[in-house]
Amino acid sequence: MGNRLLSFLMASIALGGLAEAKTVIHVMHQGDPGWVSTYGEVAKRFETANPDVDIELIYAPHDAYNEKFSAAVMSKQLPDVMELDAPFLANYVWSGYLQPIEPLVDKDVIDDMTESNVAQGTYPIDKELYAVGLTDSSVVLYGNRKYLEAIGARIPKGVDDAWTREEFEGYLEKLSKLDGVKWPIDTFRGYGIKTEWITYAYGPILQSAGCDLIDRKTWKSVGTLDSDPCVEALTMMQKWVTNGWVVPQSSGTNQFFAEGHPAALALGGHWFYAEAAASMKDDIVVMPLPKFGPKGASPNGTWIWGITTASEHPDIAGKFVSFMLKDKVFRDYAKEDSAYPGLKSFAADSPLYADGGPMAVAFEQASKTAVARPPHPAYPIITSAFMGAVDEIFNGGDVKAALTAAAEKIDEDIEENDGYPPFDEQQ
Amino acid sequence: MTLQQPALPATAVAARPARLRDRGRLFQEVGMLAPAVVLLTIFLVVPFLLSFWTAMTNQPLVPRPTPARFIGFTNFLRIFKDDLFWTSLWNVSRFTFWILPVQCGLAFATALLLHQKLPFRNFFRGVFFLPAITSMVVVCVIWGTLFQYPTGPLNQVIGFLSGGRIEPIDWLGDPNWAMFSIVLLSAWQAYGFQMIVYLAGLQGIPDELYDAARIDGANALQRFWHVTMPGLRPTHVFVLVITTIQAFKLYTQVAILTQGGPKSSTETVVHYMVRAGFEEQKLGYASAVSVILFLIVLVIALVQRQLLRRFDV
Numbered sequence: 001m002g003n004r005l006l007s008f009l010m011a012s013i014a015l016g017g018l019a020e021a022k023t024v025i026h027v028m029h030q031g032d033p034g035w036v037s038t039y040g041e042v043a044k045r046f047e048t049a050n051p052d053v054d055i056e057l058i059y060a061p062h063d064a065y066n067e068k069f070s071a072a073v074m075s076k077q078l079p080d081v082m083e084l085d086a087p088f089l090a091n092y093v094w095s096g097y098l099q100p101i102e103p104l105v106d107k108d109v110i111d112d113m114t115e116s117n118v119a120q121g122t123y124p125i126d127k128e129l130y131a132v133g134l135t136d137s138s139v140v141l142y143g144n145r146k147y148l149e150a151i152g153a154r155i156p157k158g159v160d161d162a163w164t165r166e167e168f169e170g171y172l173e174k175l176s177k178l179d180g181v182k183w184p185i186d187t188f189r190g191y192g193i194k195t196e197w198i199t200y201a202y203g204p205i206l207q208s209a210g211c212d213l214i215d216r217k218t219w220k221s222v223g224t225l226d227s228d229p230c231v232e233a234l235t236m237m238q239k240w241v242t243n244g245w246v247v248p249q250s251s252g253t254n255q256f257f258a259e260g261h262p263a264a265l266a267l268g269g270h271w272f273y274a275e276a277a278a279s280m281k282d283d284i285v286v287m288p289l290p291k292f293g294p295k296g297a298s299p300n301g302t303w304i305w306g307i308t309t310a311s312e313h314p315d316i317a318g319k320f321v322s323f324m325l326k327d328k329v330f331r332d333y334a335k336e337d338s339a340y341p342g343l344k345s346f347a348a349d350s351p352l353y354a355d356g357g358p359m360a361v362a363f364e365q366a367s368k369t370a371v372a373r374p375p376h377p378a379y380p381i382i383t384s385a386f387m388g389a390v391d392e393i394f395n396g397g398d399v400k401a402a403l404t405a406a407a408e409k410i411d412e413d414i415e416e417n418d419g420y421p422p423f424d425e426q427q
Numbered sequence: 428m429t430l431q432q433p434a435l436p437a438t439a440v441a442a443r444p445a446r447l448r449d450r451g452r453l454f455q456e457v458g459m460l461a462p463a464v465v466l467l468t469i470f471l472v473v474p475f476l477l478s479f480w481t482a483m484t485n486q487p488l489v490p491r492p493t494p495a496r497f498i499g500f501t502n503f504l505r506i507f508k509d510d511l512f513w514t515s516l517w518n519v520s521r522f523t524f525w526i527l528p529v530q531c532g533l534a535f536a537t538a539l540l541l542h543q544k545l546p547f548r549n550f551f552r553g554v555f556f557l558p559a560i561t562s563m564v565v566v567c568v569i570w571g572t573l574f575q576y577p578t579g580p581l582n583q584v585i586g587f588l589s590g591g592r593i594e595p596i597d598w599l600g601d602p603n604w605a606m607f608s609i610v611l612l613s614a615w616q617a618y619g620f621q622m623i624v625y626l627a628g629l630q631g632i633p634d635e636l637y638d639a640a641r642i643d644g645a646n647a648l649q650r651f652w653h654v655t656m657p658g659l660r661p662t663h664v665f666v667l668v669i670t671t672i673q674a675f676k677l678y679t680q681v682a683i684l685t686q687g688g689p690k691s692s693t694e695t696v697v698h699y700m701v702r703a704g705f706e707e708q709k710l711g712y713a714s715a716v717s718v719i720l721f722l723i724v725l726v727i728a729l730v731q732r733q734l735l736r737r738f739d740v
Contacts, residue, residue, distance in 0.1 A: 067705045073489040095491055193688040194706070249689070250576035250600035381707050388511070388691075395602055395690030405510070412505070413707070416485050418493055 022054040023313050025320055026079035028072070030062045030303065038333045042324050049323070053316055063195070066380065073097065078310035080317040084131060085196060086120040086301030087373035087383070093123040093130050094377035094420060098306045100128040104318025109325055109343070116366045117342035120301045124375045125422055133304030134325050134334055136342040138362040138370070139201050140298075142256060142266040142276060143285040150178055156287050158361060159368045163290040169236070172245050175264045182262035183255065184245045187237075188269075190253035193391040199373060199383040200299045201267060202237070202390060204289060207297035207371045209233035213382055214374050214410060219423055221382070221410035226403040233292060234390075234399050241394045270362050274338035277358070288361050289369070300370040302340070340366075377420040381413040475721075482715035488708035495711065502715035512716070515687075515694040521606055522613075522695070523674040530614035531666055534621030539655075541622070542629045552626070559619030567683040570612040574598035574684075599685055602692040609680050609693060617673070621666050628662030629655070661735065668731040672724055696720050 029039055036059055043055035058079055060068035066088065072078055073095075084092060092098050101121070102110055109132060113121075121131040141163075148155065151174040156162050163171070175184035191197040203213060211229040214221040224230070240246050247255045247263050255263040256272075257279040266272065267289070277284050289298050305324075307317045324330055331346060340362060341347035347354070353363040374382055385406040392402040414420060482502055486495040506512050541552050558566065573581050577595035585593050598608040632655065640650045678697040681687060687694035687702070696716065704713030 070489050070705065070708065095489065192686060194686040194702075248576065248597060248600050250574075250597050384702070384707050391688045392690055395688070395692075397690055413709070416709075417487075417491070421493070 022052055023316055024054045024056055025081065025311075025313065025317055026056045026058055027081040027320070028058040028060060028069070028079040029083040030060055030065050031083075034333065034337070038330055039324075042327050042330050045327065045329075046320055046323050050316075050319070053320075055320065063192075076310075078308045080308060080311035080313065081321060082306055082308055083303050084306050085303055086131075086133075087196075087199075087375070087379050089121065089131060089304075089306070090123060090375040091377045091379050092306070094125075094423075097308050097310075098130045099309050099311070099314060100130060101132060101305075101307055101318065101321075102129045104307055104314050104321075105132055106322040106326075109322050112343045112345050114342055114344060114347070114366070116300050116370050117304075119372060120342075121304055121306075131304040131306035132321065132325065133302060133342050134331065134346055135302055135339045136300055136366060137302035137340050138270050138298055138300060138365050139204070139267060139289060140270065140359070140362045140365070141287040141289055142268055142272065143287055144256070144261055144264050144280070145283045145285050147175060147178060147181055147261075147264040148285060151175060155285060156361075159288045159296060159364045162288040162296050165236075165290060165292045168290040168292075172240065172265075176243065176245055178264070180260065180262075181264045183247045183264070185240065185265040185267060186247040186253070186255050186263040187267045188253050189247060189249040189394070190251060193249065194384075194387055196383060197269075198387045198390050200301070201269070203373060203386075204297035204299050204369075204371060205237070205292055206230050206233050208289070208291055208295060209293040210295075212374070213386055214376065216374060219376060219378075219414060219419070221385075221407040222404070223407075225386070225407040225410070226400065229293065230403055231400050234393050234403065236292075238393050238396070238399060242396060246394075270340040270359060271338060273352070273359055274336065277338075284358075286358055286361050288365055296365075296369040297371045298365040298369045300366060300372055302342070304342075376423060378410065378414050378417070382410050385409040478714045478717055481711055482718050484711045485709075486711040486714075488704060488710045498711070502712045503719070505712065506715055506719065511691060511694060512696075512699060514691050515696050515699040518606060518691075518693060519675050519677055519695050522610060522677055523671055525607065525610040526614055526674050527667060527670055529610060530618045531621055531670055533614060534618040534666070535625050537618070538622045538625030538629060542626060555622060556619040558616045561616070563616060563679045564683060566612065566616045567680050570608075571599070571684055574608055576600055600689055602690040605685055605689055605693045609677075609684065613677070613680055621670065624666055624669075625659070625662060628659045631662075632658035664731065664734050668727065668734075671727055675720070675724060675727070696723075 027039070027043070029035075031039070036057075039057055043057055046055055047053060065085070069082070069084075078097065084098075089098070110129070113132065114136065117133060117136050118129065120136065121129050121133065123130050143153075143155075148171075151171060153171050153174075154163070154167065172184040175181050188197060188201065199213070206212060206225075206229075209229045209232065211227050211233070212224050215224045252258075254275075256266040256268070257276045261280075261283075266276070268276075273284075273286070289296060305321050307314050307321065311317050325343065331349075334346070335350055335352075338352055338359070339346075339350075340359075341350050341353055347363070351357050352359045354360065373379065376382065389402040389406040393399050418424065483497055483499060484495045485498050485501075537555050541548055541555070545551070573579055576582065576597040576599075579598075581598065582595035586595065596604055598604050636654050636658070637650060640654050645653065676697055677695045678701065681693050681695050681698045682701070685693045687698050697720065700713050700716040700720065703709050703716060
């Protein structure tokens with residue numbers, strides 16, 4: 001027994017010594033099970049190509065990613081490579097967690113990035129690139145062809161002839177009276193009330209109406225988020241909910257293609273296409289987001305890859321990121337997921353988004369109407385405050401009061417952090 | 428966080444004068460106490476005092492380029508100014524108001540039932556205690572599917588029994604129902620613990636009292652009212668206080684099922700604190716909330732001690 005234990009110890013010491021010789025790169029990511037196994041395969045292929053490197057994947061669930069990340073920062077366990085949600089980039093860079101990525105990844109990857117992909121990875125203060133991604137994202141309006149024909153709705157050809165607010169609300173009203181339609185629209189309340197989806201998908205409605213979450217020059221929210229156009233826009237959304245036009249939160253996120261197609265329209269992310277199209281085939285229509293005011297607006301930004309300041313081997317970390325973004329299997333899985341191209345070469349082999357492809361409208365939005373979420377270190381508070389206001393409003397609360405409270409909360413936090421220098425010097 | 432358990436009556440240790448021949452004895456005592464005192468200090472007292480200190484600063488969750496600074500009672504003033512905090516306090520009060528009769532009543536009823544000499548008594552004790560040892564997270568996920576709107580099992584049953592006359596209820600999505608739904612599942616999950624306490628209390632009442640009552644000609648109801656109830660007085664107080672303190676710390680169910688919504692109708696003090704600390708990364712602010720929660724629980728514990736004294740326990 002003693003001998004066996006001894007030899008076991010010897011073996012483990014020997015193995016430990018072996019692992020020691022390799023460079024370990026920690027990669028923190030989120031994603032559904034399919035993505036998790038895809039990352040595992042990418043890591044294996046990279047290790048085969050680079051026998052002296054050991055890739056350690058750290059999985060953190062999507063909904064608690066920020067909390068997990070904060071815990072990693074506090075325990076001084078920052079990974080080398082981390083996936084991050086684009087709107088949080090400003091906060092991470094300002095806090096000093098990320099290093100400029102341009103010198104670390106292959107030049108052909110950088111040159112391959114679309115404009116909106118560069119925008120989502122850039123920190124506005126020093127104009128440096130801190131993160132790269134294979135993909136970007138957008139939200140479009142999906143429609144059920146049968147129902148739209150039944151009410152005689154006009155199908156927009158592109159972003160320029162998107163529905164106006166009057167048309168859109170008129171159609172909602174007509175759809176609500178149509179047989180077979182239980183809810184005219186799904187805005188994906190089923191994702192929950194504390195989810196980035198709310199700011200991501202509903203924010204553009206504010207920008208289209210002519211206001212914003214926060215003034216991007218003075219970085220003040222009072223006077224912007226609680227201004228009349230915003231109050232008007234959210235009063236409009238509140239009306240949709242109280243009229244019973246919107247799929248309620250407790251009914252899940254599949255009412256658009258569920259048995260009997262109870263929801264006629266869906267204001268959904270690009271990732272929703274794969275699932276919906278699989279079930280509805282040709283009955284699905286992809287349209288640009290309606291114009292709620294003078295101009296159209298659509299969201300952008302997704303989960304992209306950055307390299308942390310804690311990394312002892314930034315060059316190898318960069319090598320891994322470049323390897324992953326070019327990896328064929330990784331790209332194939334992204335394509336299956338109807339991923340939205342952020343690299344030109346990836347767009348070229350995504351017929352979905354090419355001219356004439358079913359999702360071409362979404363790609364067109366990226367260059368014409370995309371508005372990034374406010375790139376400010378206070379973003380965690382901005383989004384959290386807005387989520388709270390939307391929950392209050394959708395459940396019949398006073399719109400003006402809810403938005404005022406949210407705006408004050410945002411300004412209070414920025415004040416408390418002395419304006420997050422250097423952001424305060426922009427005024 | 429620094430949530431205190433209710434103070435148990437400490438057994439007073441008679442302090443001995445440390446005379447010379449008692450010195451060895453004193454060393455022994457100190458030596459025996461040391462591990463507990465050290466551990467309690469490191470893991471309870473120090474964090475507790477730290478949270479008092481943190482509450483007075485604008486400390487963020489993760490270190491930032493701008494260092495945290497002392498801001499006095501600003502956090503507390505902000506909390507008292509925040510309607511959401513008062514809403515969360517009101518919500519846990521509502522929750523407590525409902526959970527006490529429902530959960531303790533259920534526990535008491537089942538304890539009385541299982542105290543009878545029934546066949547399979549021990550089997551049923553085990554069965555009724557099962558939810559209490561099931562993880563609350565698991566229970567929440569299961570109940571979440573039961574509550575589903577409009578086609579969840581619960582709504583199906585109600586629809587069937589009422590012949591379709593009662594419309595399906597959006598249990599977790601309707602501000603009027605959400606807290607009640609959480610009361611239901613919480614009571615179901617946790618009443619086993621109170622049931623065990625009541626069973627112990629019932630077993631502590633001497634049989635002689637019942638025999639004497641029978642000889643005096645008391646019927647079952649009178650025996651219950653004049654023997655069982657007075658005998659259970661301390662148990663009642665203990666159960667009510669423990670349940671109240673637990674109710675004030677409501678968090679798991681809310682975090683999993685409603686995230687404080689809809690319309691903040693299920694926002695609780697602990698959930699508010701966790702959100703401020705982790706989502707909005709305001710550690711100082713969250714510490715201030717935890718200090719307030721501590722004071723509330725402390726008051727409940729003090730009232731408990733007064734009540735216990737009154738019943739000479």
